[in-house]
Amino acid sequence: MATAIATHKQNVTKALDRVISIDEKRRLMLIEVLREESGRELEAQARFSNGEVEFDWKEHNAQFRIDYADASLKELLEYARKLYGLADIDAVRERRAKHKAQIRARLERN
Numbered sequence: 001m002a003t004a005i006a007t008h009k010q011n012v013t014k015a016l017d018r019v020i021s022i023d024e025k026r027r028l029m030l031i032e033v034l035r036e037e038s039g040r041e042l043e044a045q046a047r048f049s050n051g052e053v054e055f056d057w058k059e060h061n062a063q064f065r066i067d068y069a070d071a072s073l074k075e076l077l078e079y080a081r082k083l084y085g086l087a088d089i090d091a092v093r094e095r096r097a098k099h100k101a102q103i104r105a106r107l108e109r110n
Helices: 022-047 057-067 073-085 091-109
Strands: none
Touching: 022 057, 022 073, 022 091, 073 091
């Protein structure tokens, strides 16, 4: 006796259609590296301003992500090259790994 198997056609998006492209992943990584680099630079400027300039990481993070949410991969790569000497996406990837290691070490110390 054969059992009938009911198949339902649903408007279900396949898993791979829900993930972001490699270029979008690279763009988001660039945003995070540039956010971290610029934040460190601005924090240092504030530290050496003898209290004349204040720096708030939470404010910087939120505003940076708003400011560059629509920036293209090409535009972000240009900022990375001009401002931080990161010549290509591999250099950006290495810097991101360095940032993660530094954050992890800081968390372990605390």
